[in-house]
Amino acid sequence: MKLRFLFILAITQFMAVSAQLKEFSLDNLMPGGKTYARFVPKNIKQLQFLGENYIYQKGDSIMIVKPGNHKEKVLVTVKDINRFIAEKGLKPVGSMPRISVWEDGKENGISFLHDKHFIHLSADGSSIEQLYPLEKGDTDFDFDPHKRQYALTNENGLYIISPNGERITVGKDSNGYISMGANNVHRNEFGIKKGTFWSPKGNALAFYRMNETMVGDYPLVDISAREAKLKNIKYPMAGMRSHEVTVGVFRLSDRNTVYLHTGTPKDRYFTNITWSPDEKEIYIQELNRRQDTCLVEVYDAASGKHLRTLFTETNEKYVEPENPLIFIPGKPELFIYTSRKDGYRHLYLYDTSGKMIRQITRGEWEVLSAEIDPTGKYLYITSTEASPLEVNLYRVTLSNGKRERLTPANGVHTPLMSKSGRYMIDRYSNHNTPRMIDFSDLKTGKTKNLLCAPDPYDGYAMPDIKCGTIKAADGETDLYYRLTQPAKIETGKKYPVIVYVYGGPHVQQVRDGWKWDARGWDIYMANRGYIIFTIDGRGSANRGSAFENVTHRQLGKIELQDQMEGIKWLKSLPYVDENRIGVHGWSFGGFMTTNMMLNNPETFKTGVAGGPVIDWKYYEIMYGERYMGSPKENAQGYKNSNLNRIAGNLQGHLLLIHGDQDPVVVWQHSLSFLKSCIQSGTYPDYFVYPGHFHNVLGPDRVHLYEKITRYFDDYLK
Template sequence: MKKLKFSLFLTLIFSITLSAQTKKISLEEIWNGTFRTERMDVLHSMNNGKQYTVLNVNPYEKTTSVDIYDYETAEKIGTIVNSGDLEALPYFTDYKFSKDESELILAIDEESIYRRSTLGHYFVYDLKTKSLSPIAEEKIQEPTFSPDGTKVAYGYENNIYIKDLTNNETTQVTFDGEKNKIINGITDWVYEEEFAFVRAFDWNASSDKLAFIRFDETDVPQYSMDIYGDYLYPKQEVFKYPKAGENNSVVSLHVYNLKTNNTTDVKLNKSYSDFYIPRMKWTNDPNILSAQYLNRHQNDLDLWLINTADNTVKIALNETDKAYIDVTDNLTFLSDNSFIWTSEKDGYNHIYHYAASGKLIDQVTKGKWEVTDFYGVDEASKTVYYQSVENGSINRDVYSIHLNGRNEKRLTQDTGTNSASFSADYTYFINSFSNVSTPTRYTLNSGKTGEVIRTIIDNHELSEKLAEYNIVQKEFSTIHINGNDLNTWMIKPADFDPSKTYPLLMFQYSGPGSQQVSNRWNASNDYWYMKLAAEGYIIACVDGRGTGLKGAAFKKVTQLQLGKYEVEDQISAAKYFGELPYIDASRIGIWGWSYGGFMSSGALFKGNDVFKMAIAVAPVTSWRFYDSIYTERYMTTPQENPDGYDDNSPLNFADKLKGKFLLVHGSADDNVHLENTMRLTEALIQANKPFDMAIYPDKNHGIYGGNTRLHLYEKMTNFIHENL
């Protein structure tokens, strides 16, 4: 009798354990944060190179704090500031140190404008006096300390202001700012989106000059969107948006002198008719400003050095490309004003060292692989630190190399995605590592050897939680398609049986220089794919021609004809998968978002004998509708390349639709406008083609907020179940 009871007990435990290990992923869990990884937010290395700070949130006390940690011990050694100690500031969402780390700018009530821009209330916190003072009563943009910490420059209502922290006086620098006409010191919509920066002003080293870019949007066509809210009548949001071939903002460069209270226009000895200023930055010399001028085709770039003391100018570097030049933030001036530059000019993205005159000193890195991030130069040891895909294009590692290009050293050893944040003196770096089987892990590493000193965060709680689920990992491989070896991943059901056949859902993005096949930990969509796999689907992703990190030629082959080779590769890949014994070739679907939506639409229409269904979320349906900077970089203008714009537009292939099609868009998408989906809808109606559609009111390109993401993914999941 006792034996029987013990046996029943063991059976019960085994049953519970088995059940726990086969817990199913739900859509609610994916979008409520159940699988969120622990991170180090707003990591900052202190000037002494021995300590670092992070932003911590106390959910129980509902406070935020900037806490300081010791690199060697990883122990918390103090708190810089805690919102619980500040009556006027119950919480804050971001912080920035002054150069000498005696003051902080704290942010509160931040609200998004577009993808990167925000408005907020900002305060200066003095670490010595523990005092807190507002920078402005109004919501402002991009408050930035001067290097000496005595002033803060910021943007407000399209003008630039400077607050003197010693006497609390505020000076208005520009006066002509006006909505949808003139912007000073803050980028316009298209610069923010495509050149990826918002703050278009910069302090010089001696804190007595402020350079800024002025945008004249007067002749830029404007776009309007209805915002429905809960109003009786919708209101309109109107903003300037230059579509391909249309007028851009007229940009100009200016320097404000705080000593004379005068603003001067930067004048060059070369004329530009239609151009961009995608970057400007002061050198270490307080009188010399650098600025990059780029032609509208984005294949001819000049790096100017502008002496603001004697008004002399010179081109330090010129770079041209048959296709286009990627603008980066890697330009770094060393103490002698020689500089680091990254370029694809030898066919792969690499690091170069130039003299202050612009003469090439050394190509620092070389090889048939790409540098993917530049971390800085330790001038004491003349060591350059960077990230690259030398260990395989789906992986990333951290490396060091001598400034002369010798003594390269791989500093990270675990294969996957490694990313470093170095201490100010390069003694240490905090490495963020993950791969397909390892949640993000933060470790303290030696800057010299790369040796792991200790683990800071390992996300073991997430690992323990996931042990309850029947998690399946991506399988990486390459497939030979259209003359190229393409990176792929595949997710199969946990109980995969090669003697059975399964429907296949393909995901891709495919935009120029992008990468979806990457050896890193799961994003939210990956959990969705695991859920679908548990329901009997195989999911696959292929990075076709035009994607990144395999050299310039592979990336730029799509030039002038976006959507041609990329769609061909997805159709060919689907045919390849369909020939596998365990794939049901009659049940292959494809989906994507944004550029991926453009692709999934084109693939379904052009590959109507291959794909059974497709989902297109926020798709571009004609590049004529998209913005100038992005589109013309790859296509030139519609006036110059009309066939390139039309030959691969889904609008012109709507009559070929045979399978099931779901179109999704947010009505307040300021990036890929709802117009794209409306025009494709009309084309499908006129071709008398049935399709499904979902419009999310007042949602932008990300389609999120409240219950929105859950609703969207429930809709897509049901559509897949019903049609694949």
């Protein structure tokens, strides 16, 4: 009797605890939701190095901490800042602005943007050192710490603001389609994130000049005006004429510009601009339009003349340079080049004559980032060496390639290094850890924990989230999956499945991050009785070139095969309802969603495709031609991947969603598919988000996922 009583008591207590767990709303879990911020793991605001010290925000103060004893003191407060800027006649700040740190090897300081000024404070936070006035429309700021000057763009012009506030015009063309210092050159492929490049000592500025005159106008319509307005953009589609790029060099001494003599053909890609340490030469990794040949070229910075070709890298599929050269401090004749020439992204040591000295890193893993310490003795790299699911930091001895792992915990690490390389701030998460931040002295080996974030989901009902592997369609390659399912699987019950898919290059969805990188919507839907399945098939990121480029010139084929292996595995689970399988994805994932619905209509009952590529000939040149070639030379590949061709295969319920201002996957894709469905007698559903671009962001994102949730509830649940 006593045992029976204890059993009943235990069950009662378990049910009481379960009943107390709260249920998530989309506002809790979706970026843009009213309460989303509460469910993001706690962080340390504005944490960064200032010299060998580190700073962070506490309330309305920026604190500075010395590594030796970790004693902290106030560097500057909001009250201090308002006192400083009031003396300059500027408006007060309402809260602590976003602080940036600069250093030139000898000195350092902090700065922030406010009231149309860049404001620089002294390193001790006691006063304003410099004030840089800005004009309306100024953007793309690039600070040179050596001469204390800013490069910036405004409309299509490029300017420099000197320390005394003088605004120097580098260049502005009367043709509005010619941009100086453009940060969207080559549509930001090849690692391009900016359009200006200061020389090492700040005596000159290299910059991109992009001429889009020859690219056809592509129409977008802005409906926010009383009468809708035409808004043309330049969108070079695969096989069509591209914009032309040249590289200029502006010298502060005489305020003259020379352009590098890059010659023809003019539709080449000029990537990863790097200055030589003595400021005399400029190195460019130049890619042909076919993207199978990369030449490392050297130009004279003063005259623009071509000096020499260092070496050439070729690949029968494609070469994708994404990293500038890294020159070795104290050895200006040596530099590090990043390449996948052995099948994985690794580092190679070259001299400035073009001779390869040696390969620095090697193995069946990828280097993700690299920086060198001021002595030139060590490289600090992040890589996937421990696991394709992890990102860890290693210290590499340049002389012999010996590696030392500096991040002992498993997971995804985003480390910060002090300038000297002695101190590290290790920020990471893993499937059980929301966020951890440790401070390490790499010389003494001492570590201090700065943050162990609590579980932001504590007190809420959570699904079961797992990670594992299955074999790809080749029967050999391991593929990583994430399975998010209801916490309690009832015996004998069958559950609907939604495959969340991307499947394309440059994206990895399954990692050993917080909850295996599960999205908020995955958690929400699993709590509603769905199983959410995601797999990184061949063609996705960070597994080497053979894993990625197997899809070359046949996008959608191999990716589909691997996704169907995932379906085969799902069907082997006794609690999966194989008659209720859906699929959802965005962008390349929207392409894959539609692809899966049309090529396997007997398998997929419901799908939601957001911003989907439908016909690759409507996609832009740089990305499209890298993976598909041109429509002329790969006519069969384009035909096979054109989903308009098989619109008549649609059997299940398919909802397509598009932003009407999408400049990435233009609206023409999904509209052309609607036309093909009409002609084929099939009936997809359609929803447009007015004013949104390639994705739906902000508060409207909650609406988006409520719409998607209702669609699956209506047709899959």
